[in-house]
Amino acid sequence: MSIREDQVKALANETRIEVLRVLTDPARYFSAQESADPVKFGVCVHLLAAHFEVSQPTMSRHIELLKRAGFIQAKRQQKWTYCSRNEAALTDYANWLKASLSIQDA
Amino acid sequence: MSIREDQVKALANETRIEVLRVLTDPARYFSAQESADPVKFGVCVHLLAAHFEVSQPTMSRHIELLKRAGFIQAKRQQKWTYCSRNEAALTDYANWLKASLSIQDA
DNA sequence: TTGACAATTAGCATATTTGCTATATGTCTA
DNA sequence: TAGACATATAGCAAATATGCTAATTGTCAA
Numbered sequence: 001m002s003i004r005e006d007q008v009k010a011l012a013n014e015t016r017i018e019v020l021r022v023l024t025d026p027a028r029y030f031s032a033q034e035s036a037d038p039v040k041f042g043v044c045v046h047l048l049a050a051h052f053e054v055s056q057p058t059m060s061r062h063i064e065l066l067k068r069a070g071f072i073q074a075k076r077q078q079k080w081t082y083c084s085r086n087e088a089a090l091t092d093y094a095n096w097l098k099a100s101l102s103i104q105d106a
Numbered sequence: 107m108s109i110r111e112d113q114v115k116a117l118a119n120e121t122r123i124e125v126l127r128v129l130t131d132p133a134r135y136f137s138a139q140e141s142a143d144p145v146k147f148g149v150c151v152h153l154l155a156a157h158f159e160v161s162q163p164t165m166s167r168h169i170e171l172l173k174r175a176g177f178i179q180a181k182r183q184q185k186w187t188y189c190s191r192n193e194a195a196l197t198d199y200a201n202w203l204k205a206s207l208s209i210q211d212a
Numbered sequence: 213t214t215g216a217c218a219a220t221t222a223g224c225a226t227a228t229t230t231g232c233t234a235t236a237t238g239t240c241t242a
Numbered sequence: 243t244a245g246a247c248a249t250a251t252a253g254c255a256a257a258t259a260t261g262c263t264a265a266t267t268g269t270c271a272a
Binding site: 044045046056057060061064076078079080081 | 217218219220221222
C-alpha cells in the first residue's frame, strides 16, 4: 500500500475526517485537557475517544491510520500520546490530489 | 449518505481514481472507440472494463459510484453509455476538501 | 512495589466493499 | 422477429473496515 493509498483511505471515514477537523481548533474542543496545552502539544487519545463517543481502542486505531497516512503526528509524553495535525502533509496531499487527477482551479 | 461522503468514498479505490485519470486523455487510451469520438462524447463502459481488465458488471458498478459522486457524467447513446469527467464537480470537491479540513495553500 | 490510568494489541462479530457469474434489459440490424 | 452486442441488475463469495471487549504494556505516584 502506497502512502497515497493510505492517505486516500484515511479520509474515507467520517470519524477520521472529523478528527482532523477538531484538531484545527483544540482550544475549542479540548480546553479540559490539563496535562498539557492542547494547542501547543496536541490532544491525547482518550479525550478524542470521549469527544467522539467511541471506545479508546477504536480511537487508537483511527489515530494509527491517520498517522500512517502522515496526516497527524503523535508524540508520547509521560502516559499520554498527544496528537496534532501535520499541516505540511495535508497540504501536500491536497496538492497531489489536484495534480494527479488534473483538477482545475476554481 | 451525503454527497461529500459519496465523493470521499468514490476516491477510496484505486481503479476509480485511475478511471478519472484515463478520462483526462481519452484520445490516448481509447482511440479504438469507433462508435463515437472518445474525446467529444466520452468512453463507453465496456472499453473501460477492457482497459482495466475487470468484468463489465464490475466496471458498471464503479461507474455508478463515480456518477453518484458527481465526478463523471454518463450519457446513453444508442447501445452505449459514454462516460466523461465532470470537471466542475471535481474542482468543487477539491476546493471543499481543502476548505473543510482547513488545508493551507502550498 | 502496588495501583491507577493512558495507550496499544489481540481477538472477535458485523457491516461494507469488491470482485465474479448469471440473468435481465435496451438497442439495433439482418 | 431473432441475433448480437452494450449495459444494468441480482446474487453470491472473499476481502476489508469498523466497532467492541479483554488483555497487555508503559508510566507514574503513593
